[in-house]
Amino acid sequence: MNTEELYLKYRECGCRVTTDSRAITGGEMFIALKGENFDGNEYALKALEAGAACAVVDDGCAAASAGDPRVIVVPGGFEALRSLARHHRRNCLGDRHLTVLGLTGTNGKTTTKNLINAVLSAKYKVTATEGNLNNDIGVPLSLLKITDATELAVIEMGANHPDDIKHLVEVCEPDCGLITNVGKAHLLGFGSFDGVKRAKGQLYDFIAAHGGEVFVNVDSEDLKAMAEERQGLSIVPYGLDFNGVEILPPSPEHPFLRMKLDGRTIETHLVGSYNAMNVLAAICIGCHFEVPFEDAVVAVESYIPANNRSQMQKTERNTLILDAYNANPSSMGVALDSFAMMEAPRKVALLGDMRELGDNSLSEHVKVVEKIAASDFEAYLVGEEFARALEAAGRPAKVLGHFADSDALAAHLAAQPIEGACVLVKGSRGIRMEKAVPAL
Numbered sequence: 001m002n003t004e005e006l007y008l009k010y011r012e013c014g015c016r017v018t019t020d021s022r023a024i025t026g027g028e029m030f031i032a033l034k035g036e037n038f039d040g041n042e043y044a045l046k047a048l049e050a051g052a053a054c055a056v057v058d059d060g061c062a063a064a065s066a067g068d069p070r071v072i073v074v075p076g077g078f079e080a081l082r083s084l085a086r087h088h089r090r091n092c093l094g095d096r097h098l099t100v101l102g103l104t105g106t107n108g109k110t111t112t113k114n115l116i117n118a119v120l121s122a123k124y125k126v127t128a129t130e131g132n133l134n135n136d137i138g139v140p141l142s143l144l145k146i147t148d149a150t151e152l153a154v155i156e157m158g159a160n161h162p163d164d165i166k167h168l169v170e171v172c173e174p175d176c177g178l179i180t181n182v183g184k185a186h187l188l189g190f191g192s193f194d195g196v197k198r199a200k201g202q203l204y205d206f207i208a209a210h211g212g213e214v215f216v217n218v219d220s221e222d223l224k225a226m227a228e229e230r231q232g233l234s235i236v237p238y239g240l241d242f243n244g245v246e247i248l249p250p251s252p253e254h255p256f257l258r259m260k261l262d263g264r265t266i267e268t269h270l271v272g273s274y275n276a277m278n279v280l281a282a283i284c285i286g287c288h289f290e291v292p293f294e295d296a297v298v299a300v301e302s303y304i305p306a307n308n309r310s311q312m313q314k315t316e317r318n319t320l321i322l323d324a325y326n327a328n329p330s331s332m333g334v335a336l337d338s339f340a341m342m343e344a345p346r347k348v349a350l351l352g353d354m355r356e357l358g359d360n361s362l363s364e365h366v367k368v369v370e371k372i373a374a375s376d377f378e379a380y381l382v383g384e385e386f387a388r389a390l391e392a393a394g395r396p397a398k399v400l401g402h403f404a405d406s407d408a409l410a411a412h413l414a415a416q417p418i419e420g421a422c423v424l425v426k427g428s429r430g431i432r433m434e435k436a437v438p439a440l
Contacts, residue, residue, distance in 0.1 A: 001072055003083045006056070007091070009072065010084060010144075015055045017135060017144050026051035031084075033077045033137065034058060040077065056080055078136070078255070082240045085140030086171050091144045100172055101285070103204050104157045105167055105180030105376050106196065107331040108278045109134065111270070111310060112180050113156045115282035118186065118303045122132060122286070122295040124151040134158035139168050147295070152289070155365050157203070160189045165202040168281050178215045183330025188358040201226050207232040208238065215285055217277060218242050226357075239283035240276060255312055266297055270310045271321050273344050274334035286337070304325040318418045319344070323426045327354045331362045335367070335426050340375055344422035350436055352406065352427020353383030365389035372398050377424075380408050383431055406435040414437035 001009075008019060009029060017029035021043035030047040030263055032040035032055065040060035044293045048055050048070055056072045057063045064073045074080040092098060092226045092252075103113055110132045117128040127150040134156040157168040159231065182197050190196045207214055208230040216227045219239030227235050240247070246266070248258040259276050261283065269277060286296035305311050311322040323335055332354055339349060349372070357364055366389045372379045373396035381390070381402045390402060403409040406427075413436055423440055427433035430436050 001073060002364075003080075003087050006074070006080060006084055007087050011055055012018070015088075015144070015147070017084075019141070020054075021047040021050065024050035024052050027053050028229070029054050029056065031056040031077050032058065032061070034083065044071065077263060081137070081140045082171050085143040086147065086173065089143050089173060092193050093148065094148070098146065098153060099176070100153045100155060100174045100175050100209075101178070102157055102169060102172055102174030102203055103178040103180065104134075104154050104159060104200055104329065105178075106183035106200070107159065107276070107334075108180045109156050111275065111305060112178070112278040112281055113154055114305075115278055115300060115303055116154050116178075116285050118287060118299040119282045119286035119291055119296045120152055120154065122299045123289070123291045125149045126154060128154040130155040132158070133154065135395070136164070136167060140171055143172055159199050162190060162195060162199050163202070165199055166206075169203055169206040172209060173210075174203070175210075175212045176214060177207050177212070178401065179203060179223055179226070179280065179337065180398075181217070181220065181330065182226075184328060184357070184360065184364065188199075188356040191358075197222060197226060201230075202296045204230050204233060213286070215281060217281070229262065236284065236288055238280055240280060243284075245276060245280060248339075249278050250258045255342070260291070261297075264293075264297055267301055269301075269304045269312075271312045272310055272323070272335060272338040274331075275310055276337055279285075294436050313437075317417060317440055319422045319439065320440055321422065321424045322434070322437070323424065324352075324437075325429060327352065327369070327426050327428045329354060329357070329360075332368060333371070334424060335424065336371055336375070338379060339422075339424045342343070342422060346377070346421040347424070348400075348418055348421045349377055349379040349424040349426070350409065350433060351379055351381050351386070351424075352431030352433045353385040355357070355385075355428040355430055361385050362388055362392060368394065369393045369399070372396055380409055380412075382406055382427060384435065406432050410439050 013029040018032050019031050024047050030052040032044045041057050044055040044057045044063040054070045059073050117126050127146045155172045159165045179200050182200050213234035215236045217224050217239050218224045218237040219241045246260040257275050259266050275363045283296045313320040320409045365385045369389045378398050378400050425433050
């Protein structure tokens with residue numbers, strides 16, 4: 001079955017598709033995907049039993065020869081999903097062109113995407129990536145959620161390997177784009193910081209080749225140079241210095257990010273001055289798409305973060321800053337710098353390993369230990385990489401303890417509670433630092 005025929009089936013299913021047989025509600029298209037550790041083809045017939053209208057499976061699998069007319073056979077499920085999403089992106093509005101904004105970056109992708117969605121939604125019907133579904137499965141599924149009513153789409157793209165962004169932009173075909181920043185993350189996959197820039201820069205490459213425009217933080221020499229290197233790329237500049245933004249200092253009375261832009265004080269529900277750039281990017285993009293400035297500001301001020309991203313939570317004993325969704329040297333550095341600026345009678349950082357740093361791991365963890373030693377806060381550290389760093393650099397008095405995993409830290413904090421403190425919780429996703437939160 002070719003892509004156009006598959007697309008007609010998708011439309012017959014009410015433009016509803018899933019790759020998870022457990023999520024069947026009835027009438028949707030199930031697309032079986034096969035990876036190193038999973039094979040959705042094994043669940044295709046169960047998906048049909050659960051109520052799926054049809055099941056798209058790989059040629060040669062058992063379901064392909066089951067004789068069920070609802071089974072659609074394709075050479076490969078992943079390519080079928082990509083082709084279906086690309087076809088929908090091109091044809092979902094009929095003769096009208098759909099503007100797609102693609103964004104990537106080392107840090108802040110999801111928060112920035114959520115802010116952009118909030119700002120643009122003040123004027124338009126927006127379809128945006130849900131959560132952080134920004135990989136080779138999430139991006140096509142996000143595109144397939146675009147409806148006839150969509151006026152703008154905001155698609156987040158993540159990358160762990162050199163050509164990830166290249167493959168994703170070939171599916172979502174963005175008209176304009178944003179790289180939030182470039183930093184040291186997933187170095188095991190990218191090889192080096194230059195590798196990070198080349199990988200993220202594939203968004204710029206696609207947009208330059210198709211006559212689009214990019215929103216560039218011109219305060220960043222790296223991003224500015226990356227954009228200027230690509231001929232034909234139209235640049236919409238913004239930046240804290242470029243736009244004359246003033247970041248107001250946090251205090252116990254005003255713990256969230258506050259900033260002044262064009263004479264207007266913007267009061268957010270985000271923790272950390274590093275989020276100022278994410279806010280500014282969203283407002284810049286909103287203004288470019290003719291969202292009134294005051295409407296954009298109200299949208300930003302109304303946005304409340306979730307999922308352990310720049311959240312502040314007050315418990316009976318402490319005030320928590322939850323930034324535990326992920327960590328790399330760039331995001332860890334700005335989080336600790338912002339934490340150091342906060343006023344509190346006692347401050348404690350609970351920090352987990354930063355993963356996937358390859359040969360740079362020891363030196364980057366040592367930098368964190370050295371930053372703690374020079375800081376005004378105490379810290380508990382979790383993970384093998386921090387153990388190596390403490391052995392190499394010595395253990396500063398401000399490091400109150402080291403634990404093999406977050407469960408061990410949680411047990412310690414339950415036995416010896418922290419009270420009356422402002423507590424930062426941050427670490428890579430695999431460390432699961434949020435496990436310590438109930439003890440706080």
